[in-house]
Amino acid sequence: MSAELWTADRIAEADRRYVIHSWSTQGAIKPKVITGGEGSWFWDADGRRYLDFQSQLVNMNLGHQHPRLVEAIADAARDLCYMGPGFAVRSRAELAERLAALAPGDLEMTFFTTGGAEANESAIRLARHVTGRPKVIARYRSYHGATAGALQLTGDERRWAGEPFVSGVVRMLEPDPYRRPADDPVNLGRPHLEEILAGEGPQNVAAIIVEPVTGTNGMLYPPDGYLQALREVCDEHGILLVFDEVMVGFGRTGTMFASEHWDVVPDVMTTAKGLNSGYVPLGAMTVSSAIGDWLQDHKFWAGQTYAGHPLACASGVASLEIMESEDVLGRLAPVAEHLAARLQALADTHPSIGDVRGRGAFYGIELVADRMTKAPLAGVVPTVCAAAMQEGLYLTGNANVLRIAPPLVVTREEVDLAVDILDSVLSLADAELEAAA
Numbered sequence: 001m002s003a004e005l006w007t008a009d010r011i012a013e014a015d016r017r018y019v020i021h022s023w024s025t026q027g028a029i030k031p032k033v034i035t036g037g038e039g040s041w042f043w044d045a046d047g048r049r050y051l052d053f054q055s056q057l058v059n060m061n062l063g064h065q066h067p068r069l070v071e072a073i074a075d076a077a078r079d080l081c082y083m084g085p086g087f088a089v090r091s092r093a094e095l096a097e098r099l100a101a102l103a104p105g106d107l108e109m110t111f112f113t114t115g116g117a118e119a120n121e122s123a124i125r126l127a128r129h130v131t132g133r134p135k136v137i138a139r140y141r142s143y144h145g146a147t148a149g150a151l152q153l154t155g156d157e158r159r160w161a162g163e164p165f166v167s168g169v170v171r172m173l174e175p176d177p178y179r180r181p182a183d184d185p186v187n188l189g190r191p192h193l194e195e196i197l198a199g200e201g202p203q204n205v206a207a208i209i210v211e212p213v214t215g216t217n218g219m220l221y222p223p224d225g226y227l228q229a230l231r232e233v234c235d236e237h238g239i240l241l242v243f244d245e246v247m248v249g250f251g252r253t254g255t256m257f258a259s260e261h262w263d264v265v266p267d268v269m270t271t272a273k274g275l276n277s278g279y280v281p282l283g284a285m286t287v288s289s290a291i292g293d294w295l296q297d298h299k300f301w302a303g304q305t306y307a308g309h310p311l312a313c314a315s316g317v318a319s320l321e322i323m324e325s326e327d328v329l330g331r332l333a334p335v336a337e338h339l340a341a342r343l344q345a346l347a348d349t350h351p352s353i354g355d356v357r358g359r360g361a362f363y364g365i366e367l368v369a370d371r372m373t374k375a376p377l378a379g380v381v382p383t384v385c386a387a388a389m390q391e392g393l394y395l396t397g398n399a400n401v402l403r404i405a406p407p408l409v410v411t412r413e414e415v416d417l418a419v420d421i422l423d424s425v426l427s428l429a430d431a432e433l434e435a436a437a
Helices: 008-018 067-079 090-102 116-131 148-153 157-162 190-200 226-237 289-295 310-325 328-349 381-390 412-436
Strands: 034-038 041-044 049-052 107-113 135-139 169-172 205-210 240-244 268-271 283-288 353-359 362-370 396-398 401-404
Touching (some): 049 412, 067 310, 090 107, 090 283, 090 310, 107 116, 107 289, 116 240, 116 283, 116 289, 135 190, 148 157, 190 205, 205 226, 283 289, 310 328, 328 353, 328 362, 362 412, 381 396, 381 401
Parallel strands (some): 135 205, 205 240
Antiparallel strands (some): 107 283, 268 283, 353 362, 396 401
């Protein structure tokens, strides 16, 4: 069928009839037809421009259509579109070498996947093989992916539709400095975890998997000492510590990896999203030298047809080169400082804001019905996001928390435009608060 027939209406109709959209009731959605993007912006078939303050799925760290990244993918396609994972190719080898140099501590060997869920699946399977133990501890307010094993690790309600699962995953609560006192056992990490281990038997636990900074489920930053406590307990009991940096890795919180804020090194780290700004499906599981040594004499029981796809790995190499040569994190720092100041100022004028938390280009704005009780202001986030979209600002959120996650290449002027729109639409949340009073 010729391209001339693919009008916006034609695209919308084919999408409605034939495309299944994730996490959606199909008859209740009407997606916009998007025709292009550049930097922090994308636009629809009517020519309306939207400032992307979500980096789509918090993965387009370098923004839309970065010319160097696009060209690198085109060059890679001309050289070698595909080669099976059983062969050695330059892009795969080079990306693995670069990750070994960038990753914290002694993390050095990498298995490449098609996304974060598959990386987390591989990490847990490997942890069970290395330790010979069956159980894994994960948190309630977490999201680790939509494949069967990753969904079982996930704590939020999206896992319910996939249940029942096979046994083996145990839940722990997550730190929440906004809602729990500083000396709460959960915020401290060790007392809460040791209580769980006493009930499960530490000799039965292969791994603990956490997002160093909770992403989808509230942008929760742990208090100082929390990740260190998890590391200590894991070391004491021979448990592997797995950090899911799929959303927060590669500069999202202002450092290359979020765990660097607390100087804690896991045994396994999973990444995706910002690894190549989502331009080609790619994920990674990077393991410590000790696990790498173990793998020299033990079979790795995992694989994918597209594991370490040459085009994906080439885009990862290019992305890391761009971050370094264009000093993306250095240029982000003053813009991020300005973003932080402007977001914090919103709390002074909007009584619906209970908390503003974040670093770098990753913030959560928690909306509450009462600042004293911290009761969530339920149901208003979709209204605020819809109003922002009407004004040209793309936002999303979860429950009562708005997510602020622009591309790392966002400018100060774009921050001001976005926060001005946010300032305006938050009046809807304030009005909801007044109506409920």
